[in-house]
Amino acid sequence: xxxxxxxxxxxxxxxxxxxxxxxxxxxxxxxxxxxxxxxxxxxxxxxxxxxxxxxxxxxxxxxxxxxxxxxxxxxxxxxxxxxxxxxxxxxxxxxxxxxxxxxxxxxxxxxxxxxxxxxxxxxxxxxxxxxxxxxxxxxxxxxxxxxxxxxxxxxxxxxxxxxxxxxxxxxxxxxxxxxxxxxxxxxxxxxxxxxxxxxxxxxxxxxxxxxxxxxxxxxxxxxxxxxxxxxxxxxxx
Ligand code: ADP
Ligand code: ADP
Numbered sequence: 001x002x003x004x005x006x007x008x009x010x011x012x013x014x015x016x017x018x019x020x021x022x023x024x025x026x027x028x029x030x031x032x033x034x035x036x037x038x039x040x041x042x043x044x045x046x047x048x049x050x051x052x053x054x055x056x057x058x059x060x061x062x063x064x065x066x067x068x069x070x071x072x073x074x075x076x077x078x079x080x081x082x083x084x085x086x087x088x089x090x091x092x093x094x095x096x097x098x099x100x101x102x103x104x105x106x107x108x109x110x111x112x113x114x115x116x117x118x119x120x121x122x123x124x125x126x127x128x129x130x131x132x133x134x135x136x137x138x139x140x141x142x143x144x145x146x147x148x149x150x151x152x153x154x155x156x157x158x159x160x161x162x163x164x165x166x167x168x169x170x171x172x173x174x175x176x177x178x179x180x181x182x183x184x185x186x187x188x189x190x191x192x193x194x195x196x197x198x199x200x201x202x203x204x205x206x207x208x209x210x211x212x213x214x215x216x217x218x219x220x221x222x223x224x225x226x227x228x229x230x231x232x233x234x235x236x237x
Contacts, residue, residue, distance in 0.1 A: 001028035001214075004168070004198050005050060010064035012045055014057065019045045021222040023064075027215075029167075032190060032199045034209035034230065037219030043202040046219075047170050050200065051087040052080050068168070085112065088161030092173040094153035096145035096160070101128075101137050104145045104156055108164035123163050130196075131159035132189050151182025155189065162197075169193065171201040175208070187212050210234045 005027035012020040020042050027033050035043040048054040052073060055062055066073055073083055085108075096104050105124045114120060124141065128134040133155040137148065145156055154174060161169060171190070175183040190199060190212055203209055209216050210230060217227040226233070 001031055003027065004029035004069060005200075006065075006067045007046075007049075008065045010046075010049065010062070010066060012042075012049065012054070012063075013061045014045075014054075015059035019222055020049070023222075023224050025217060025224055025227055027198065027200060029198045030194055030196070031214040032194050032201060032212055033215045033217065034213035035200065035202045035217050035219060036204065036206060036209050039204065041219040042222045043219050044172055046224075047172055047200060047202050050168065050170060051084055051089055053089070085164050086166050087168045087170060088164065088166040089170040089172065090154070090157050090161055090174045093177050094150055094157050096153050096156050098144065098146055100142045101145050101148070101156060102141040104160050105163045108160065112164060127159040127163040128156075130162050130193070131155045132185065132192075133159055149182070151178050151185060154178060154182065154186060158186075158189065158193075162193075166197065168198045168200065171199065173202050173204065176204070183208075 003026040007023055007025045010020055010023045011018070023046060035047065037043055045054060049062065049066055050068070054060055062074060068086070071078065097107060102124055105127050106120045109120060109123050114123070125134060128137060133152060136152060145153060148156065175186050178186065187208065190201070193199060201213065213230045215227065216230045216233050217224050219225070
């Protein structure tokens with residue numbers, strides 16, 4: 001598998017908290033990498049270094065290197081908006097905007113200058129299809145995104161992330177607020193998406209990592225203590 005994200009000797013400090021300790025990790029493209037480990041061990045922090053979501057927090061200091069497709073994303077030339085377009089993110093709590101289903105998906109493309117109605121319609125449809133939500137919502141795209149179920153809202157958030165055509169999808173405990181059926185739907189969807197996207201997911205659920213991921217990185221106290229093919233890790237404890 002080809003590496004897309006290369007992390008070398010990364011240290012991250014939230015003021016005095018040393019949250020990531022000398023992390024080095026290669027993340028393959030078009031595969032699913034799971035981050036697992038106990039609460040507070042740095043999984044979410046490492047995930048957020050990939051779209052520079054945490055270096056905006058005052059007092060945060062980052063040392064080391066993180067490249068995506070060979071580009072050092074912490075170099076001065078990198079534009080964070082462009083980076084975010086390439087690196088979509090889904091959070092633990094579904095967080096659709098209080099707008100229509102259609103406007104949630106069209107939001108990113110509009111922000112990037114797409115105004116043509118037909119083009120937006122196409123993006124809305126293809127994104128909702130890719131997130132396995134089209135059939136359920138196609139007849140009420142003007143309805144508020146807040147009116148659909150939590151599981152549907154989470155798939156909507158995935159569709160919203162896909163609408164700007166990212167390379168990478170980051171999922172931060174994206175199923176832990178959902179019921180078991182919605183969780184399975186998102187797990188299946190994630191597996192379909194890996195043909196087109198590089199996926200990195202944080203989970204506290206070993207079984208989910210075993211079911212879904214190709215590679216697993218175990219975190220402990222700010223360090224990656226093991227990283228290997230999921231199949232090998234779980235068949236050979
Ligand atoms: P995990 O995702 O594994 O639960 P986190 O990455 O959220 O862990 O947290 C790693 C460490 O960094 C913890 O000690 C946590 O308290 C601390 N931390 C996380 N976010 C912040 C922040 N914004 N400010 C200060 N400390 C933080
Ligand atoms: P959370 O509430 O999950 O902790 P934050 O408060 O850290 O999230 O982030 C605030 C909001 O910024 C998120 O809810 C999300 O809507 C938005 N956001 C920031 N970066 C991204 C991104 N790369 N992709 C999508 N949304 C983002």
